[in-house]
Amino acid sequence: xxxxxxxxxxxxxxxxxxxxxxxxxxEIKAGEIFGIIGKSGAxxxxxxxxxxxxxxxxxxxxxxxxxxxxxxxxxxxxNKIKKTMGVVFQGxxxxxxxxxxxxxxxxxxxxxVNKTKWDKRVNDLLRFVDLEDKKEAYPAxxxxxxxxxxxxxxxxxxxxxxxxxxxxxxxLDTLSTSAIISLLQKINQEEQVTIIIVTHEIGVVKKLxxxxxxxxEGKVVDYGTVQEVFANPSNIATKQLLGV
Amino acid sequence: MDLIxxxxxxxxxxxxxxxxxxxxxxxxxxxLVGTRKEGIFPNRFWNAILGWIVNxxxxxxxxxxxxxxxxxxxxxxxxxxxxxxxxxxxxVACVPFVARMVETSLLEIDKGMIDAAVAMGASKLQIFFNxxxxxxxxxLVRGAAITCIALIGYTAMAxxxxxxxxxxxxxxxxxxxxxxxQVIYTVIILVxxxxxxQLGFISLAKRLDKKRGNIK
Numbered sequence: 001x002x003x004x005x006x007x008x009x010x011x012x013x014x015x016x017x018x019x020x021x022x023x024x025x026x027e028i029k030a031g032e033i034f035g036i037i038g039k040s041g042a043x044x045x046x047x048x049x050x051x052x053x054x055x056x057x058x059x060x061x062x063x064x065x066x067x068x069x070x071x072x073x074x075x076x077x078x079n080k081i082k083k084t085m086g087v088v089f090q091g092x093x094x095x096x097x098x099x100x101x102x103x104x105x106x107x108x109x110x111x112x113v114n115k116t117k118w119d120k121r122v123n124d125l126l127r128f129v130d131l132e133d134k135k136e137a138y139p140a141x142x143x144x145x146x147x148x149x150x151x152x153x154x155x156x157x158x159x160x161x162x163x164x165x166x167x168x169x170x171x172l173d174t175l176s177t178s179a180i181i182s183l184l185q186k187i188n189q190e191e192q193v194t195i196i197i198v199t200h201e202i203g204v205v206k207k208l209x210x211x212x213x214x215x216x217e218g219k220v221v222d223y224g225t226v227q228e229v230f231a232n233p234s235n236i237a238t239k240q241l242l243g244v
Numbered sequence: 245m246d247l248i249x250x251x252x253x254x255x256x257x258x259x260x261x262x263x264x265x266x267x268x269x270x271x272x273x274x275x276l277v278g279t280r281k282e283g284i285f286p287n288r289f290w291n292a293i294l295g296w297i298v299n300x301x302x303x304x305x306x307x308x309x310x311x312x313x314x315x316x317x318x319x320x321x322x323x324x325x326x327x328x329x330x331x332x333x334x335x336v337a338c339v340p341f342v343a344r345m346v347e348t349s350l351l352e353i354d355k356g357m358i359d360a361a362v363a364m365g366a367s368k369l370q371i372f373f374n375x376x377x378x379x380x381x382x383x384l385v386r387g388a389a390i391t392c393i394a395l396i397g398y399t400a401m402a403x404x405x406x407x408x409x410x411x412x413x414x415x416x417x418x419x420x421x422x423x424x425x426q427v428i429y430t431v432i433i434l435v436x437x438x439x440x441x442q443l444g445f446i447s448l449a450k451r452l453d454k455k456r457g458n459i460k
Binding site: 054091092098 | 356
């Protein structure tokens with residue numbers, strides 16, 4: 001479903017070239033929950049931004065559903081692929097001057113979905129994320145957990161095949177974190193959505209992910225099922241994350 | 245010329261010029277943001293040219309602009325004096341001011357929202373009409389208060405070309421006729437006008453701004 005081969009990304013900084021990703025390769029299967037884990041500054045978000053076609057890589061190749069979306073230093077903008085993907089950003093990135101309902105229907109508007117279908121879809125999604133009473137509320141009045149659920153509902157609006165999430169629980173308390181984990185499991189099982197989650201929280205990974213790639217200093221240092229990697233961490237960075 | 249008449253003239257001059265300044269200033273501000281390197285239609289050449297024009301007009305004191313534009317005003321309106329002749333220079337002086345104000349408001353938009361729209365596959369026009377404009381409206385309204393008050397200041401110079409208004413009234417009564425009480429009345433009216441404008445625009449911006457969580 002997602003195939004990343006020899007991906008690299010350099011940033012030009014005042015201090016010189018910064019290698020954010022180096023020879024990163026992994027595959028994500030349809031229907032799985034895949035974790036991209038690593039400490040801050042490891043290159044996780046850069047990787048997610050390349051997968052969501054927001055960032056141009058410096059080399060390598062990214063295939064999504066057998067379509068090349070990035071090759072070498074070029075992004076092959078593919079709006080068809082974009083509409084099969086939902087992205088949930090770390091800061092939620094909700095439209096602050098629009099109500100919850102208008103936020104959720106925004107991707108439908110972008111995709112050119114017939115206006116008569118918007119309201120039903122919004123209501124279904126609000127029921128799904130358990131926020132029916134917040135339909136006409138503005139994001140500023142919501143809690144972190146509620147904003148995250150709106151962001152997830154918005155990402156699901158166009159019934160994506162893949163859901164990408166950047167640190168979806170890092171700003172949430174334990175209770176909200178559990179609620180988001182349950183919601184993501186429900187999305188994966190009921191809607192058959194492949195989930196790619198970027199996180200540094202091991203607890204979340206253990207509860208949610210089936211397979212993971214551990215990133216450290218822009219390289220994949222461990223890769224496999226959660227059980228395999230956590231039982232035999234091969235790299236010091238993985239051990240540090242696990243606290244062993 | 246009485247005080248009420250002069251007040252009305254000032255209000256009319258400010259209102260017409262404000263509308264004119266925004267009609268031209270909003271598109272100019274949008275082009276200034278859009279043609280930036282990271283804008284939605286980047287064009288370094290036009291960005292530099294327009295930026296230079298805006299800075300040049302902004303650096304000319306209004307009283308000089310008013311006089312310098314007399315031939316243009318005369319050509320366009322058939323007269324170089326009177327209220328109509330002041331409105332054109334007022335608009336010319338305010339368009340760059342508004343453009344910079346609009347530019348600042350648009351640049352305040354959280355880049356994360358743009359990322360979200362790009363990731364959804366939104367076109368540049370969709371991003372502009374669905375994010376840039378609606379998200380910056382409260383800031384644009386707050387900017388309008390500043391523009392409006394600056395315009396009141398500019399209209400005080402209208403007397404130079406016999407444009408009327410409170411500025412001309414105060415000079416006429418106070419400087420030529422030694423009626424200082426009339427100058428004080430003029431100042432009081434100006435203070436009240438500025439307060440009303442400031443309060444009006446700020447409360448409108450607050451009502452429009454859903455970001456502060458002050459609306460259900």
